[in-house]
Amino acid sequence: MEEKIKRTRRTAEEARRVILDAAERRLADLGPEGIRLQDIASDVGISHPTILHHFESREGLVLALTERTREQLRQDLFAAFSGPSARDADIHQIMARVFEILSKRGHARLTGWMILSGAISQTPDRGMLRDLTDLIHPKRAEEFRLRGLPVPSREDTLFVVMLGAVTAFGDGLFGPVVRQAAGITDEVKTMEQFRDWFAELLRSRMIPPAQ
Amino acid sequence: MEEKIKRTRRTAEEARRVILDAAERRLADLGPEGIRLQDIASDVGISHPTILHHFESREGLVLALTERTREQLRQDLFAAFSGPSARDADIHQIMARVFEILSKRGHARLTGWMILSGAISQTPDRGMLRDLTDLIHPKRAEEFRLRGLPVPSREDTLFVVMLGAVTAFGDGLFGPVVRQAAGITDEVKTMEQFRDWFAELLRSRMIPPAQ
DNA sequence: CACACTACTATCAAAATTGTAGATAGTCAA
DNA sequence: TTGACTATCTACAATTTTGATAGTAGTGTG
Secondary structure (H helix, E strand, O other), X not given: OOOOOOOOOOOHHHHHHHHHHHHHHHHHHHOHHHOOHHHHHHHHOOOHHHHHHHHOOHHHHXXXXXXXXXXXXXXXXXXXXXXXXXXXOOHHHHHHHHHHHHXXXXXXXXXXXXXXXXXXXXXXXXXXXXXXXXXXXXXXXXHHHHOOOOOOOHHHHHHHXXXXXXXXXXXXXXXHHHHHHOOOOOHHHHHHHHHHHHHHHHHHHHOOOOO | OOOOOOOOOOOHHHHHHHHHHHHHHHHHHHOHHHOOHHHHHHHHOOOXXXXXXXXXXXXXXXXXXXHHHHHHHHHHHHHHHHOHHHOOOOHHHHHHHHHHHHHXXXXXXXXXXXXXXXXXXXXXXXXXXXXXXXXXXXXXXXHHHHOOOOOOOHHHHHHHHHHHHHHHHHHHHHHHHHHHHOOOOOHHHHHHHHHHHXXXXXXXXXXXXXX
16 A cells, blocks of 8 residues: 655745755854755755755755855855945944854854855856955045045955954854963853954954044 | 885874975965865875875864964064164055955965865964963053053954954955955055055054144 | 646665775885 | 794775665645
C-alpha cells in the first residue's frame, strides 16, 4: 500500500527565497562546510534536486546568494543613512545600526565567506561605498562651508566611510576573537562600549572642529 | 621492468612543516575549498596518506595549521612592536608592518577562514592583544605623565589596540572588496594612502595633545 | 473538464574525498 | 653489516556530494 505524499508547491520565486534563506542561515551559523545541497534541502523540507532545478547547480546557488546578500546589504545601509529616521539621528545611532546589520544578521560572516570562496568577484559590483560617500560628502562639506572653515576633500570623507566599512565588517567577523585575545570577559558590554568609542572617534573626524 | 622510485625522506618535523606550508598557501589563495588532502599532497610532491600519517586526520591538519598561524602572528606582531627596530620607529612604520603581516602573508584571510570554519575556537587563546596592550600602555601613560597631562585609562589604550587589530584584519580580508565598492581604480596606491591616513588617525589618538 | 506547464520527487550515476592496510625504502644505531 | 624504526608508497574501501533522468502531482487557462 502506497502512501500518498503531500507536496507543497510554491511559486518559483517563493521557492528560491526559502532555499536562499536556508542556505544563508547554514552558512552564517556553520561556516564554509555548511552549504550542502542535501542539508539545505532537508532544512526546507524538500528534496535536493529541487534546489538544482531552481539554481542549475551548486555554484548557481552560491552566486544567487552572493548577489542577494549584496543587494540586501546595500538597501539596509542606504536605509540607515538616508531613511526618514536618519534625518536627525547622530552618528552613534547610525554606526550602532551599521554594526548591528553586519553582525546580528551575519552579513559580515557571509561576506567574508564569499570573498574567501571567490564568489564575490563573479558578481556585479555596484559601487556601494562610492554612492554612500556621494550621499554624505555634500552634507559634510556644507557644514564646514557654513562655518567658513576649509572644506575637507571628498577623499577624506571617502576614507572615513572606508574606515567605517572595514571596521564594521572586521568587527562582525573578527570581533569576537579580537575581544577574546584582548582578555575581555564581558563580551556584550565591551562590544557596545567599543562601538560607542569608535563612533565617537568617527564623529570627531567628521564634524567641523569646535569654533 | 620495474622503475625504482626515489623517495625523499624528511624528518617528521620537516615533513609537517612543508605540509603546513602548502596547506597555508592553498587556503590563503584558493579559499575554503582549497584544503584538499590530494591537492596539498601533490603540491608537496607526496602521496596523501602521508599527510594523514603526520596529522592523524584532515581535522588534525586544520587544527595544527590554526595553531601555527596564531603563534606566527603573535611572534610577528611582538617583533613589530618590541623588536630593536621598533624602538624609535613611529606608528606609521609599525602600522605599515602590521598591515603587511596581515595582508601580504595572508594571515587575515587564514584567520577569517579559521573563524568561519570554527577551528579557531578549538585552539588555545593566549591573550595576544591583552599582552600587547600591557606592552604599549605603560609607555603611553609615561608620555602623558611627563607632560603633566591626565593619564589615559588602560581601557582607552586597549580600544586603540582593538581598533588597530579589527581594522588591520578587516583590511586584510575585506579591503579589496571595500576599495572596489568605493569605486577606487588604483588599488595599490589608495591602499597605501588609506593605511597612512589611518595610522595618522591612530597616532593622533595615542600621543599627548600638542602643548 | 482537459490540457499545458512546471515545481517537485525517487532513483541512479559519477566523481571526489577521507581514511585504511599492508608493503617498501631511507636512516640511524648497535 | 644488520636490524629496528618509521616516513612514505600503492591500492583499495567507504562515504559523501553533485548532478542527470524520468516520472508525478499541483495549478492555472482554454
